[in-house]
Amino acid sequence: MAAHAVTPLTICRLRRGVPLHHSRRLLAVAAAAPEAPAPTPAASQSPPSPVPPRKVYFPKRGETVELTCEALAFKGKGVCKVAGSTFVLLCDGALPGERLVARVSRLRRGAFAEAAKLRTLEPHHDAVEAPCPLAADCGGCKTQSLAYAAQIRHKHLQVRDLLVNFGKFDPKRLESSEPDAILKPIVPCDEILRYRNKMEFSFGTKRWVQKELKDKDEEVEVKQETNETDGYALGLHAPGFFDKVLHVQKCFLQSEPADKVLAVVQETWMDPAIGLTPYDVHKHVGFLKHLMIRTGRNFSTETPEVMVNFVTSCYKPDLLMPLVDKITKIPEVVSVINNVNSSVGNTSVGEQEYTLYGKPNITEMLRGLTFQISANSFFQTNTKQADVLYRLIEDSAGLKGDGSEIVLDLFCGTGTIGLTLARRAKHVYGYEVVPEAIADARKNAKLNGINNATFVQGDLNKINESFGKEFPRPDIIISDPNRPGMHMKLIKWLLEVKAPRIVYVSCNPATCARDLDYLCHGVEEKDLRGCYELKSVIPVDMFPHTPHIECKLSMYSENERTRLWHEYHDENLDLILFIEGYTNDFLMIEEPLYLLSQHREVTGQLI
Ligand SMILES: C[S@@+](CC[C@H](N)C(=O)[O-])C[C@H]1O[C@@H](n2cnc3c(N)ncnc32)[C@H](O)[C@@H]1O
Known part of the structure; x- marks a missing residue:
């Protein structure tokens, strides 16, 4: 058959682009290209163009400008432009469709600028009351005043743009209307408030309040800068400040019982009779550093259970007792922990951990398994949506279920993904750098009676030639790195091992698009050839009202793609010949794949 000449390999080669050098790629992160220089006199004598000339505009630092926001970029900053210009100014707090006045705060190598929002002239599209x-x-919550449908639309667009501009994937292939289009619709979150199972608040010596200032230029009230006032605070750090705390009485992102805990602590901790002091991050004096509240579910009753963790600069449990007495009256509170962190650093992980009340752990359930959560262990922050994400991961892993396949779970954390797959695999090998997470993963395996999982502590940024010798060749690799994505050493190993399937879970679509480019198109400057084909990308909204975007991607190695094609072709030859005759056209490689996805949809069978 003529179509046989077109193999998945050739299709993949045809699509391959020339990778940009890494540093050029990074320069392009959030910026549009600077505008062309002003036309020379010779150029202005050329015949008039039907397109109106673009205004040449380069901002000056400190200048006040009128902007229109067109889109949302990395970290939720608005992509803004001056009317008629293409120069990009990134502005925190600007939302798509909004017209605003802003002050240019920073020029970024002449390629783009940053601006601080002063005031809104015209509200954005899809405005809602936060x-x-x-x-x-x-x-x-940077985007609470943007309707949720608009939030996810912009997240989807951001993923698309990064895949095109960084990943160098063909936009037509990404967005085709065919069922095998690579980029699938974003999966929204059903619960857009109270979805977080963990919040960390900070104690501070200076309460941060917004200050309404006069814009001297235009004599109107603007929110321009912020100011410190005396007064203790417990809440969230003001954006961009490690030493200023916005006082928070309730937080719509955490559970109702967690909000009850916050309210009780707020009522109590500033009482001078108790003698509690917040830690001063400049003078390094004071006692209370952070308040962490985690919500889980009891594995037998499935009712909420709350852990409260006080992070303090030294161990003085008596000082905390008035707080402990009050919060433990809340029925959901089953654990009160004290992490002691005497270092000048401001992290919440203590050198010592003490249980002041109840149990040292709480539990949570995911995909039918029970997980133990200690004060500092990593656990997916949105449990309900993690369940949705893990189901998608299971679908993509496509385990046959006959217990014959090896799964490698890279960046496994406390082992949650690997353990949910272990039930259908021969063996799961998990790798993770944090020793405590590995200890939790082993405990979690035991708790769920899983004994075909091995968890190994190791730094995946520092792998050497021996990596991969301690486990059999994997059939499925899960990779779930944190924001910086995968190190080149790991990319190189993945290109050598040519695993049949990779499921990449990413919390940063920019580094993810870069890694996909390497894996699918190769790394020219390192003379590495890409060997995977991107099959699907599903953005999953795990964090409504925030700029964070999670994606689940699946890739096939070229060999696997060819094997699947032949397997499907052989099994469905009758159907293929029938359709070929019917359409009177020979089938290109895409058609059998289209049929394959249809077949999958109809039968629900994973091939
Ligand atoms: C996004 S979390 C994923 C955790 C886990 N897959 C889950 O779903 O719960 C990323 C994990 O990668 C780990 N990590 C970060 N850098 C690493 C490195 N260089 N080597 C190994 N693990 C690393 C972090 O400690 C963290 O547990």
């Missing part, structure tokens, strides 16, 4: 009165000032 449920939280602090939304405009708190760095946590």
Whole structure:
């Protein structure tokens, strides 16, 4: 058959682009190209163009400008432009469709600029009233005043743009209307408030309040800068400040019982009779550093259970007792922990951990398994949506279920993904750098009676030639790195091992698009050839009202793609010949794949 001449390999080769050098790629992160220089006199004598000339504009630092926001970029900053110009100014707090006045705060190598929003002239499209009165000032929920449908539309667009500009994937292939289009619709979150199972608040010596200032130029009230006032605070860090804390009485992202805990702590901790002091990050004096509240579910009753973790600069449990007495009256509180962190650093992980009340752990359930959560162990922050994400991962892993396949779970954390797959695999090998997470993963395996999983502590940025010798060749690799994505050493190993399937879970679509480019198109400057084909990308909204975007991607190695094609072709030859005769056209490689996806949809069978 003529179509046989077109193999998945050739299709993949045809699509391959020339990778940009890494540093050029990074320069392009959030910026549009600077505008062309002003036309020379010779150029202005050329025949008039039907397209109106673009205004040449380069901003000056400190200048006040009128902007229109067109889209959302990395970290939720608005992509803004001056009317008639293409120069990009990134502006925190600007939302698509909004017209605003902003002050240019920073020029970035002449390629783009950053601007601080002063005031809105015309509100953005899809405006809604933010449920939280602090939304405009708190760095946590940047997009609460944007309708949820618009939030996810912009996240989807951001993923698309990064895949095209960084990943160098063909936009037509990404977005085709065929069922095998690579980029699938974003999966929204059903619960857009109270979805977080963990919040960390900070104690501070200076309460941060927004200050309404006069814009001297235009004599109107603007929110321009912020100011410190005396007064202790417990809440979230003001955006961009490690030493200023926005006082928070309730937070719509955490569970109701967690909000009850926050309210009780707020009522109590500043009482001078108790003698508690917040830690001063400049003078390095004071006692209370952070308040972490985690919500799980009891594995037998499935009712909420709450862990409260006080991070303090030294161990003085008596000082905490008035707080402990009050919060333990809340029925959901089953664990109170004290992490002691005497270092000047401001992290919440203590050198010592003490249980002041109840159990040292709480539990949570995911995909039918029970997980133990300690004060500092990593656990997916949105449990319900993690369940949705893990189901998608299971679908993509496509385990046959006959217990014959090897799964490698890279960046496994406490082993949650690997353990949910272990039930259908021969063996799961998990790799993770944090020793405590590995200890939790082993405990979690035991707790769920899983004994075909091995968890190994190791730094995946520092792998050497021996990596891969301690486990059999994997059939499925899961990779779930944190924001920086995968190190080149790991990319190189993945290109050598040519695993049949990779499921990449990413919390940063920019580094993810870069890694996909390497894996699918190769790394020219390192003379590495790409050997995977991107099959699907599903953005999953795990964090409504925030700029964070999670994606689940699946890739096939070229060999696997060819094997699947032949397997499907052989099994469905009758159907293929029938359709070929019917359409009177020979089938290109895409058609059998289209049939394959249809077949999968009809039968639900994973091939
Ligand atoms: C996004 S989390 C994923 C955790 C886990 N897959 C899950 O779903 O719960 C990324 C994990 O990678 C780990 N990690 C970060 N850098 C690493 C490195 N260089 N080597 C190994 N693990 C690393 C982190 O400690 C963290 O547990």
